[in-house]
Amino acid sequence: MTYRDQRRFPTEADIAPRSLEVTHCVALARLIEEVRLATGPEADITAYNRTYHRHNR
């Protein structure tokens, strides 16, 4: 068994269509909340805002 064989990599069969249609209102609301930009002292440090803190610096 080779190094590559020991790992699971995606295959064509694993791949769903690229674009996701979000029709369930709860799922949609959760997605929106996940990308909302927090501001002020309560801002979540995991919410990386690349407009101001871009990683290619």
Added chain:
Amino acid sequence: MVAVAQRVGIAIDGVSVVAAPFAHFAVERCLAPELEIDLIAWLEDDAPWRLVETDFYEQYEFSAFDAELPASCAWLVDKDLLAGLRETMERAFGCEFEDRITLVAHKLLPGQRIAIHNDYLAGEETHRLTVQLNHGLSDADGGFFMLFNSSDPADIYQVLRPVSASAVGFAIGANSYHAVSQLHGGTRYTLVISFYATDCGIEY
């Protein structure tokens, strides 16, 4: 190296740029599977990840140009390959780019996300190509790349699954709002390749 460049660039060449809500394209696969496998293995095991922590954010990242790449991934920073990629992006967006390119790797872990933003800073990068790399993330894992019609996170234009070896290219502008939803499982690697237009002739 020419053969590698052809394999890497073939899926990006000839893409159709969609103008709205901002100039962008999406391709299903831009890397040959064997190159994808080598890259993921390197990112997973040996890449020089650096945790950048500030009061406002944290994430793992590094510049590929500052890294010591294994022979299996050396093609990634090959000058001819990057020049070819730049020319492909020039053709796609109808712009001329400077020679300089930045190539940064980014690692998103469960619990992390990238809030809505536009990447826009006057005088800085003008175009980006982002390439996804992962072991196959499910919808439950999250990490979706989201494009927006405006700065309102509810004004979603499109949600794209982070399919490994897929790519999104876009022009950076005041309206190029995008985000990555929270990752709930797995590890989401991204190559972020940035370009600098000298003359675009197009008002994005």
